[in-house]
Amino acid sequence: MTSATLSQKNRKIGLIFLGVAAAMLALGFASAPLYRLFCQVTGFGGTTQKVTAAEASKVRAAGSMISVRFDGNVAPDVPWTFHPERSTDTIQLGQRDLAFFVARNNSDKPITGTATFNVEPEQTGQYFNKIQCFCFTEQTLQPGEEVRMPVLFYVDPKIANDPNARDVQQITLSYTFHKAEDSPS
Structure with missing residues (x-):
């Protein structure tokens, strides 16, 4: 495996993890409004x-x-x-x-x-x-x-x-x- 191929794989894995982290951060900010909407629709709580x-x-x-x-x-x-x-x-x-x-x-x-x-x-x-x-x-x-x-x-x-x-x-x-x-x- 060449150094360039290894660098591309590392960059791809890094971008995937960055995307997952960004998605988790967005979900964290959206969780309160989503929970409120869920409760209003279902009567939960x-x-x-x-x-x-x-x-x-x-x-x-x-x-x-x-x-x-x-x-x-x-x-x-x-x-x-x-x-x-x-x-x-x-x-x-x-x-x-x-x-x-x-x-x-x-x-x-x-x-x-x-x-x-x-x-x-x-x-x-x-x-x-x-x-x-x-x-x-x-x-x-x-x-x-x-x-x-x-x-x-x-x-x-x-x-x-x-x-x-x-x-x-x-x-x-x-x-x-x-x-x-x-x-x-």
Whole structure:
């Protein structure tokens, strides 16, 4: 084997390893958005589904009832009180329901927050559909301001056909408000 042939093979192997390293780096940067997309599509980890009003209008209520429990929290750096107006509601599968959460800014300056959410048990996430929600956008509360924030949702009747979720009697919808990245400290 000549020196030139050996040099070409080494260059080829080097380029292959460089390509693999670049692909791994790109996958590392793409993993968070890809995971978020996976959770939104499958409902994995209690991620709820987002639907349009037109999509929701095609769903028909079924005979079964389910209890929905509401939970509200704030991160330690958010000087708000945040809670649901009512702690539970019993709804018919496929029926739209409107729940309200109350948030109050207890500080002396405007605070912008963003809500993260999930449902438990996590296997119900793919059946919990939000039509409208305060969690879709950032919320800015002025000093001392108190607001009612709605969430319009339904639980897909297909849950009754899922062997992993059909025996669920209660779903918990939980929100936690965090300070938005661009919110003043």
